[in-house]
Amino acid sequence: MSTESVAAKASMSASEVRQMIREGSLRVPTTGFAEGFMQANLVILPERHASDFRLFCERNAKSCPLLGIGKPGDPGLPELGSIDIRTDVARYRVYRSGEHTETIANLSDIWRDDLVTFALGCSFSFESAILRAGIDIRHISANRNVAMYATNLPTNPAGPFAGSMVVSMRAFRPADAIQAIILSDRYPLAHGAPVHIGDPADIGIKDISRPDYGDPPVIEPGDILGFWACGVTPQLALQQAKLDLAITHEPGFMLVTDLPADLAGPPGKEAPRN
Template structure:
């Protein structure tokens, strides 16, 4: 894996090209300083209105950044985005069951599929790094740890389920700074939804994440938990949709939007 500074200084377009060329097949945390990264949900058009409503009712976990048109693999987030090739790894669900993980969508794309891009906490990580604060999973070259919780979302149509969170451990003083910095990125989940004891939000073993890698926690650290764009992957398991496509957790779409953007784009 490249040094952190080299990862940060790559442009969004360079990162997408690396993904298209098969040079990047790992998590995108730490890449492309200043650019917004996005979670991905792709659904048949018949479910699009209900899923948008789910995002509208749950803006903390599902901050909607962009929504595409049926069958269109582009998004108004960069002139060259092709969603079929520009994410390093995708999950394919059928009837709510994760049946496959693929490197591109060229063979399964359909003309009724609608893309949703949701903000990602990776977008505020570079602001924390640039403040001189260590993010432990990046230093350790690991994916961010993510956990299912007992925090409910608000149901809309067939979409419902509990929130997923990402966790970052900091010293007390660094956590205060991380909270202040992340709060400036409302489309990247903003400030944490919980601080401290993971059991209070239903996480039984902090060293057994549901997604991502085992966390790095140092003595004296306080744990911060941010709402996570993997939450919709819980919702589609309840919705019995014939096909749904998401990103592999931690393998994001890197956009040309500034990381601190705060306006929705609709194709």
């Protein structure tokens, strides 16, 4: 991807990205879009399971940092922006009885009055800080989705929700890796520092070239591999819980919020204006 294209994506406001998604003119992963604004993972489930899922998030805050919770039946998330959760994510995954049955671009036809929305922090939110430091993020430069993997790292169960952790992977030159790790550590609401660095086999990843979600990674000789807790983790928990209906984002196709990314990290930064 050209430098100009990367800059154009980054310069968009959160509301501009959401409007394009709502209109159907943006159907790509949101990595690199709306620099300075927090992106969010999405889980929508019936109200009767909401308290257990909230507890799951609290017990697994590294993977599931809570940004906001909607009211039953309300598609808005006013604390995160002027959002209609039925239309403002480019692609949604629908689970029925634990099975991923369909991927759709709009929830209006299946929305129910008992559905509760959870917005969870996303590692895309700390990528802006890494880019500002002059460090290349390979999947952005290659115009790819980030690579994501199921691991053997367990989560702490709550009610029907359990399973293993999903991680996102970023490869860096050794000269850049430590700085990238330090920068991400400043963003706890965007998963913070990596949960693993080095050999993917140590966390149960058999083939780094074949991610479970997202696109194949761009790895160069001598790279150091960093693995961050990922907000796709609840999708494995939802499969195990086998709810009658649950909805998430398609991995990499995030909700772009009006929250400043630095709200999750270092204090003292001026919030971007939408």
